[in-house]
Amino acid sequence: MSMRVLVVDDEPLARRGITSRLTRHADVELVGEAADGETALAAIVTHAPDLVFMDVQMPGMSGLETLRSLAPSERPMTVFLTAYDRFALHAFEVHALDYLLKPIDDDRFAEALDRARDALVSRRAMAQQPRLQALLAGEPDAPKYAQRFTVRVGHRVAVVAAGEIDWIEAMGDYAGLHVRGKAHLLREPLHKLALRLDPTQFVRIHRSTIVRVDRIAEMQTLSNRDCLLRLRDGTPLRASRTYGEALRTTLAGQPLSASAG
The missing domain is CATH 3.40.50.2300 (Response regulator)
Structure with missing residues (x-):
């Protein structure tokens, strides 16, 4: 062991x-x-x-x-x-x-x-x-990672699929799920949500930010070893050097339109 x-x-x-x-x-x-x-x-x-x-x-x-x-x-x-x-x-x-x-x-x-x-x-x-x-009991294993989330939109409850999320940010005791330019509040702290996300699909780039891997279009290394990411919709996000190793490991083999510079 x-x-x-x-x-x-x-x-x-x-x-x-x-x-x-x-x-x-x-x-x-x-x-x-x-x-x-x-x-x-x-x-x-x-x-x-x-x-x-x-x-x-x-x-x-x-x-x-x-x-x-x-x-x-x-x-x-x-x-x-x-x-x-x-x-x-x-x-x-x-x-x-x-x-x-x-x-x-x-x-x-x-x-x-x-x-x-x-x-x-x-x-x-x-x-x-x-x-x-x-x-x-003959039961199949439960899915390991969350596939969808329920969020409140006005007086309605909407379902957001994990595959629709572009990036996620910490908002106190909530997590902001960014989907096609709109943010939906999920009542769950980011550090807890991170454990329910598929690590092959989502990567933490900052203590307060998680991004979906296939949404990353470009990555540029800055002079202080932080990274500047640009998502496919043009959203810029900063990746802390603390999470740089995990980010590069996850991105290995992923086609990026620009390399670090």
Whole structure:
């Protein structure tokens, strides 16, 4: 059983210490590293790690704030890293798996990893139960991704098919579905909606923006490593460099009318 792990710490030496320990375990797959909370959020969405080693104190968004910005059902197992014992209580408030005090003790690290292995076995067994029950009942599997959404248009309720959406933006607790130049409000935060969208069809390009892949006509890389996208209807959208890797991976093989410049 392989366990996918993400390491988040603003100190390169601290990240190296964790990753070097992880390489000693054949069942661990390191899927990425991040130096801040925003990058960590993007990596969690992109790589869906089973386990995250997360520093508590980081510039900007702290490790605790990063985890709190995700819905409980979307949070990976998390082992917090901290130099101060007082953060332990806060770690368990967000249902962290464990926390390690810096400098990290090898035995405590191995203990936290074993705890993660045990928890992962339980998680995967629970995830299989609905599928097994459906198979035993002779029921076909439910669609994995949302195909349509119900939105309110005046006093009416309209149905918007996923294939009709050009792009989506965060609007507080709502998501704005942009369809042929009109925006429809869906009562669902963007970070939750992102998990229900087919990742082969939709890609997150900013913390507050998702775009349908086949609507992208051009992509230009800017001097700060952000990207400027132009959709087929002419809409310009800015893609944060934080999501650049995921964007380029999704666009691989997609015909674009202009390359990065």
